[in-house]
Amino acid sequence: xxxxxxxxxxxxxxxxxxxxxxxxxxxxxxxxxxxxxxxxxxxxxxxxxxxxxxxxxxxxxxxxxxxxxxxxxxxxxxxxxxxxxxxxxxxxxxxxxxxxxxxxxxxxxxxxxxxxxxxxxxxxxxxxxxxxxxxxxxxxxxxxxxxxxxxxxxxxxxxxxxxxxxxxxxxxxxxxxxxxxxxxxxxxxxxxxxxxxxxxxxxxxxxxxxxxxxxxxxxxxxxxxxxxxxxxxxxxxxxxxxxxxxxxxxxxxxxxxxxxxxxxxxxxxxxxxxxxxxxxxxxxxxxxxxxxxxxxxxxxxxxxxxxxxxxxxxxxxxxxxxxxxxxxx
Numbered sequence: 346x347x348x349x350x351x352x353x354x355x356x357x358x359x360x361x362x363x364x365x366x367x368x369x370x371x372x373x374x375x376x377x378x379x380x381x382x383x384x385x386x387x388x389x390x391x392x393x394x395x396x397x398x399x400x401x402x403x404x405x406x407x408x409x410x411x412x413x414x415x416x417x418x419x420x421x422x423x424x425x426x427x428x429x430x431x432x433x434x435x436x437x438x439x440x441x442x443x444x445x446x447x448x449x450x451x452x453x454x455x456x457x458x459x460x461x462x463x464x465x466x467x468x469x470x471x472x473x474x475x476x477x478x479x480x481x482x483x484x485x486x487x488x489x490x491x492x493x494x495x496x497x498x499x500x501x502x503x504x505x506x507x508x509x510x511x512x513x514x515x516x517x518x519x520x521x522x523x524x525x526x527x528x529x530x531x532x533x534x535x536x537x538x539x540x541x542x543x544x545x546x547x548x549x550x551x552x553x554x555x556x557x558x559x560x561x562x563x564x565x566x567x568x569x570x571x572x573x574x575x576x577x578x579x580x581x582x583x584x585x586x587x588x589x590x591x592x593x594x595x596x597x598x599x600x601x602x603x604x605x606x607x608x609x610x611x612x613x614x615x616x617x618x619x620x621x622x623x624x625x626x627x628x629x630x631x632x633x634x635x636x637x638x639x640x641x642x643x644x645x646x647x648x649x650x651x652x653x654x655x656x657x658x659x660x661x662x663x664x665x666x667x668x669x670x671x672x673x674x
Contacts, residue, residue, distance in 0.1 A: 347398045348443055353379065356438045368531055370506075378431040385410045399443060404452035407432060411456075422461035429458055466635050467596055468605040474499055476590040477598070480582035486552075487565065491578055493549035494562045497524065498600065501536040502607030502625050504529065505600040509570045514557035516550065518543055528626040536624065576600060605636070612636050 361367045361375065382402070383394040389409070390401050407429075414420040414428060433454055440450045469477065478496055482488035498508055507526045515525045522538040538546070553561070560569045576599060583598035596602070604625070611621050622633040 347396060349397050349399045350395050352439050352442055356435050360438050375431045378428045382410055385413060399439060399446045400449050403449050404456060407453050407456060422459050426458040466605045467602050468609040473590045473593055474606060476586035477582055480585040489549060490562055493545045496542055496545045498603045499607055500539055500542045502604045504604060505572050505575055509575060511561040513555045513559050513561050516546055516561060518547055532626060534626045608636050
């Protein structure tokens, strides 16, 4: 086997799994990235993936691979940067084991992530959320399940993977009612429940009557819901709710939009962003700042408090020709 093949295997077994103990989701993401890269390099060089060497994966090939992701596979910039991060992690590990390839590795590590436009987050208003939760048919078993599921999502802001991973034992409806989940980064998080969500879950648990370790929101066959099934049902309900709230037709309603909606409800209620970060399970509080940028009402209140009343509006006009030239750039 080539040096690349042995290094790649050790990267997964030694670095990711044994040393860093990353989550299975991280292992799968890195695996998919490197599998795509090996297939791409194999086609370029006419070699079997197991015959490729580290020097075959030089900076020009990595750059061509990243362009291939965007152009041919229609990946977004965020996905491109995530793939690059996985590749750079492998090459940082390879640098410790193969200093003879230092020049190639250094050039790959010098490839910067691509900048991208940060758009404002999308969220649903209270009337839109009400129409969405009214869309499931409560006369059916799946409709009652979905009402409880989406009511929990809207109130807690749990990720889709966290919702479908819940078991019956994770819901506690006694004093201090809350839901417990294992979130991103294998962090356990406890989120309190409101009276409305408690009522939905109490009705559903009575009908569900599952064992403590059974999925809280299963399929009709008793298996765990898939993320695709969850997004499919949400899209169907959003389409149905458009009749009551036409504004929903202008929004792409996904599970992450429900998570954004939960965050915006907290923010508009005056909750500090550090508390919202803990609520959502954000690793860094800076991640929560996107909601401050999206909320125009907060900016309008800040403007009303800080705008000087007696200041005459105007714009700076440079008197010097050189300053005028620089100002016009």
